[in-house]
Amino acid sequence: TMEEISDEKEKMEAILINMADGVIALNDEGMVIHINPVARQMLSLDEDITGQNFSSELKRLLNIDMKQLLSNDYDNSETLIKTKDAILKSIYAPLKRENRIVGHILVFQDITKQHRLEAMRKEFVANVSHELRTPLTTIKSYTETLLDGALEEAELSRQFMDVINNEADRMTRLVNNLLELSRLDNRETRWDIRPMDPGDILKEVITKMNVNIKRKGQTLKVSVPEKSPEVFVDKDKIEQVFQNILSNAYKYTPEGGKIFVDLKHADKTVKITFKDTGIGIPKEDLPRIFERFYRVDKTRSREMGGTGLGLSIAHEIIQAHDGEINIDSEPGRGTCVTIRLPAISQELARAD
Ligand SMILES: Nc1ncnc2c1ncn2[C@@H]1O[C@H](COP(=O)(O)OP(=O)(O)OP(=O)(O)O)[C@@H](O)[C@H]1O
Ligand SMILES: [Mg+2]
Incomplete structure (x- = not known):
């Protein structure tokens, strides 16, 4: 009946309007008989082109050869199209009825996100390979020099062994950091969450780092209250975060510089800041600073034995604690890293 037909048509229309993919249907002469809203939006078409042929502009964008399409030997079933954003x-499919082509259908999928992820994955693999190869090259060439005769000279041998040892250490750090990140990515990290005063963890880290800081002639000013609200934390992980941030402040601040560590608590958060008077980070590098392997100066970071993963690990761990980590910096003046962790609410603590 008519009613059923119109139902079918409405159903079809509702599907086309609501689907996430763009759809264009052409008749056998190449005229648009249907275009859904998503397709129009994807191709930035302001007007409805139903009843029209493709403009030359659209043909170019879609990478379609109309002559080929209409002669029915169009076999380009999948193509990538780069639009403005x-x-x-x-995906192309011919519309067939009784083995005769009566029209053409084009379906568009937005794969921008997958594309970006794929690019990131490739970049990551390239980075890992490069970071592993650098120390390996050094180890190999120093070993060869030793075997070629440098071994006879005691002092030189010691120096070379030292380099080899350091490079091996760096590779170990790198692999450990990569494993840690991969566990965080795959949610395989076993968290040991307990309520703790973050100030206590901070004081421990400071005690460990203090020797190095003093040796470099830097002054360390610490302002951590006797007691602060507890937060739910994995102690080892938060310790690692503090350690990473504080060692950055130490590493990237010249001799005689200052480092300030400060813990404050507002109503619902505990705020920890690490401030230094070091070399700073240029504004244009700040947005990418938490990315894996991102470093302002690759050579300098490597010379200091850095892996370029410290901040990314800190970022992942703080996020897993429902916290926030921010970095602000000015080249030549210094850097400030702020961490915010949610304090355990008083009511909850009382209910205990
Ligand atoms: N306090 C800081 N002052 C100046 N630059 C910094 C500071 N903290 C981080 N950076 C910059 O950010 C980059 C990334 O830091 P991140 O801790 O992730 O890696 P890294 O310190 O190079 O290596 P690793 O942490 O393994 O020792 C550093 O290479 C450095 O360029
Ligand atoms: Mg670091």
Whole structure:
């Protein structure tokens, strides 16, 4: 009946309007017989082009050869299209009735996100390989020099062994950091969460680092209250975060510089700041500073034995604690890293 037909048509229309993919249907002469809103939006078409042929501009964008399409030997079933702000996958299928082609259908999927993830994955693998190869090259060439005769000279041998040892240490740090990140990524990290005063953890880290800081002639000013609200933390992980941030302040601040560590608590958060008077980070590097392997100066970081993963690990751990980590910096003046952790609410503590 008519009613059923119109139902079918409405159903079809509702599906086309609501689907996440863009759809364009052409008749056998290449005229648009349907285009859904998503397709129009994806292709930035202001007007409804139903009843029209593709403009030359659209043909170019879609990478479609109309002559080929209409002669029915169009076999380009999947193509990538770069629009102004997206990457689309276009899938072509002929519309057949009784083995005769009566039209053409193009489906568009927005694959911008997958594309970006894929690019990031490739970059990560390239970075890892490079970071592993650098120390390996050094180890190999120093070993060869030793075997070629340098071994006879005691003092030189010691120096070379020292370099080899340091490079091996760096590779170990790198692999450990990578394993840690991969556990965090795959949610395989076993968290040992307990209520703790973050100030106590902070004081422990400071005690451990203090020797190095003093040796470098830096002054360390600490302002941590006797007692602060407890937070739910994995002690080892938070210790690692504090250690990473404080060692950055120490590493990237010249001799005689100052480091300030400060813990305050507002109503619902505990705020920890690490401030230094070091070399700072240029504004343009700040947005990417938590990315894996991102470093302002690769050579300098490597010379200091850095892996470029310290901040990314800190970021992941703080996020897993429902906290926040921010960094602000000015080249030549210094850097300030702020960590915020949610304090255990008083009511909850009383209910205990
Ligand atoms: N306090 C700081 N002052 C100046 N630059 C900093 C500071 N903290 C971090 N950076 C910059 O950010 C980069 C990334 O830091 P991150 O801790 O992730 O790696 P790294 O210190 O190079 O290596 P690792 O942490 O393994 O020793 C550093 O290479 C450095 O360029
Ligand atoms: Mg670091």
